[in-house]
Amino acid sequence: MEVSQKIVDYAIWYYLKYYPSKKALENKLFEKFGPNSEKAKIYGGIGQETVDEILNQKMASIISEEEVARAKIKNYVEKNKNVSYIKSKMFQKKFEKELVLEILEKEFDFENNSLLSESKLRNQILALKQNGKSKNYIRRKFLERKQDKELIEGILEDIFKDGEFENILKEYEKIKQKGLDKQKIFQKLFAKGFSYDDIKQVMKD
Known part of the structure; x- marks a missing residue:
């Protein structure tokens, strides 16, 4: 069965607007035109064979998985995102793990260098x-x-070359206004990462 040009046009439009991974685009086509979709009655509910034809033949000259993945990773790096954030986002977007790690290694040598600006x-x-x-x-x-x-x-x-006294005092005054007892205040300040000695000093003063 010949693939509807409207489905192909939609696939091209969606890809050029969002630049998803190939897998994410495949999922979108199934969601939009698959057997369980609202448009199944119109287009017959496309299957895997039809989706493969759209992605691997009709859009072969348009889809560039590696270039899109590289551009998205560079964008995250420019936003000063750390490695775990980048990998998590790229995997959520259905980019292949091997491709993501390869780009991080070749482009940024992430195993040896920090990606942070x-x-x-x-x-x-x-x-x-x-x-x-x-x-x-x-x-x-x-x-x-x-x-x-x-x-x-x-x-x-x-x-922090001048210490944290000012920050502890600021947090102490903020927490104290909640009417908590000293033990609760101490616990909250300690949970925020302030040192035992510094907290004792602030609360004593």
Whole structure:
């Protein structure tokens, strides 16, 4: 049975608008035109053979899985996303694991280097500090790989060179307004990553 041109046109439109992975586009076509879709009565409910023909023949000159995957990964890197975030997002989008890891290795040497931008990371850490976050909280948020450790620790040491007293005091005053007893306040501050000695000092003052 000849493939409806309307289905092919939709597939091309969807691909050029969203640049999904090949697998994600396949899923979309089944959702839109498959046997259980609303349009099945009109188009007969396309099956795997028809979808394969659309993707591998009709759209062979349009689909470029590797280029699309590379562009999406570069976009995440430019947004200063870490490796686990990038892999998670790419796998959610149905890109093949081998392809994603190959691009990360060839383009960014991710096994040996940090993908984080120092200037962007510094701004992010500074914003968190200004929002009252502790050094330990920020460290836990960003430090997921040994390749990132030197960069993150260097920025933390610089930004927190005067200590955390101001941040602890800010959080202490905020929590104290909730009417909690001292033990609860201490527990909340400790859970936020502030050190035992610093918390005791602030609460004593």
